[in-house]
Amino acid sequence: MEIPNESLQEIVEGKTKILVPKKSMTDKVPPKEPAFFNPRARLSRDFSIIAYAAFLKKFEGSKIFLEGLSGIGVRGLRVSNELKVENVIINDLNPTALKMAEYSSKLNDLTNIEFSEKEVCRFFSDYSKKGKRGSIVDIDPFGSPAAFFDCGIRATMHGGILSVAATDLQVLNGLFQKACKRKYGGVPVRVEYGNEIAIRLILGCLRMVAARLGVEMIPMFVESNMHYYRTYVKILNRPDQQENLGYILHCKNCGHRKISLEQEQECELCKLKISIAGPLWIGKIFDKEFVQNMLLEIPNLEIDKVCEKTISKCLAESEMPGTYYTIDEIASKMKSSPPKLEKAILHLQKNNFVASVTAFSPTGFRTDAKINEIIKIFQTIQ
Secondary structure, three states: OOOOOOOEEEEEEOOEEEEEEHHHHHOOOOOOOOOOOOHHHHHHHHHHHHHHHHHHHHOOOOOEEEEOOOOOOHHHHHHHHHOOOOEEEEEOOOHHHHHHHHHHHHHOOOOOEEEEOOOHHHHHHHOOOOOOOEEEEEEOOOOOOHHHHHHHHHOEEEEEEEEEEEOOHHHHOOOOHHHHHHHHOOEOOOOOOHHHHHHHHHHHHHHHHHHHOOOEEEEEEEEEOOOOEEEEEEEEOOOOOOOOEEEEEEOOOOOOEEEEOOOOOEOOOOOOEOEEEEEEEOOOOOOHHHHHHHHHHHHHOOOOOHHHHHHHHHHHHOOOOOOOEEHHHHHHHHOOOOOOHHHHHHHHHHOOOOEEEOOOOOOEEEEOOOHHHHHHHHOOOO
16 A cells, blocks of 8 residues: 555554654654644553453453544554454544544554544444443543543443543643642642642542442553553443542641541641642552453563553552652651662561552652651661
8 A cells, every 4th residue: 555645654553554644753742733643652552452451351241442532543543453352433523634544444454443533522422322332432632531531431331441541731730720620620739649649630530420420430550651641440330339539638748648538637747737639539549450461461462661560560559558659758858868769668568567669650659657657767778
C-alpha cells in the first residue's frame, strides 16, 4: 500500500503498523492537524495493552473493545492486532483521523475493527443496552474525563473494565481548587504525594457516578505519569455497600497524614490546623491478583522494558497503606542528607513496620509508620 500523502509516515508501535502525521514525530508539541498523535504516550498505550491482556485472559464473556476518543486509533488498532478480541469499535469526531485509522487497519489486515464518527456520549449510548456493551471501554480525552464517566459506565458490561485518562494535571494537583471541586466533586491539597491524591479524586468521582447508577466500581490498576493519570476499574451491576469515600488529612506543619472517613480539624501529632483533601477514594487502588496477571502477560507482548519495573513496584505496594512519603521530604524535616531508599525500607521493616517502594515516585516509599516514627528510625541509619 502506498502512503496516501507525503505529510504522513508509517511507524511500528508494539507489533502494529500505524500511519501517523510526520510532524507529530518531529515537533515538540504534536500538531492537532490533520490529526493528533502523541508518540510520547506510547508508554501509556503499552500499559493499556498489558492491562487488557491480563483482563481478557480471565474474562469469559464476549470480548468487545469500545474506544470513545480514538484520534488516529493507535490504542484500538493495537488491541485489535495484538490481543484476542472479537470486535473493536473506535470512535472519533475527526474524519481525517478515522481515515488514517482505516488505512492503518488495512496495513495490518485487520478484520475485527469498525469505525464510528460521533460525539463520544452519543457513541457510548449506542452501546449502553444489555447485549451491546463493551467488555473494555476506553476514554482518553484532552483534559478532564469527568464529563464522560456517566456514559462510559453505562457502556461497560457487568464484569467489564472501564479505563479513563486525565491530562488536566494542574486542576487535579491543586492549582485550581474550584475547578477541581466542580469537575471531580472534591478538592486536592498541594503535597509531595499529590499524584496519588489526584488519582484518588478521579476514582472518587467515578465512585460517586457509579453509585448514582446503582453500579459498583473496583480499582484494578492505576498509572501516574508526568503528562497524565490513568485508572482501570472493574464495573459490576450491583450497588456498592462499602464505605470507600473519605478524606486525606495532611498537616503542613509536621508532615503527618492519614486517611479518614470523617474530616478532622487538628493534627493528632502537633495539634495544629490540618489540610483536608477530598472527598476522594480511600480504598485500595491496586488489585493484587490483577497486577500479578499483568506481570505474567509481559513476555507475550512487545512493550517498553520500563513497564515491568513499574508493575513490579505496583505489586509490592498493592497491599500497603494509602499515601506515601518521599526520602527527600523526611530528610528536609530532619535537616540532613537522605538515606538510600533500600536502606530506609529495610530499617522500617526491621522495626516491625510494613514498608515498600511505590510506583508513584522514584524516591517514594509506603509504610504504616507515622512521620515521627520514620524520623526516629532514619536518625539511626548510618
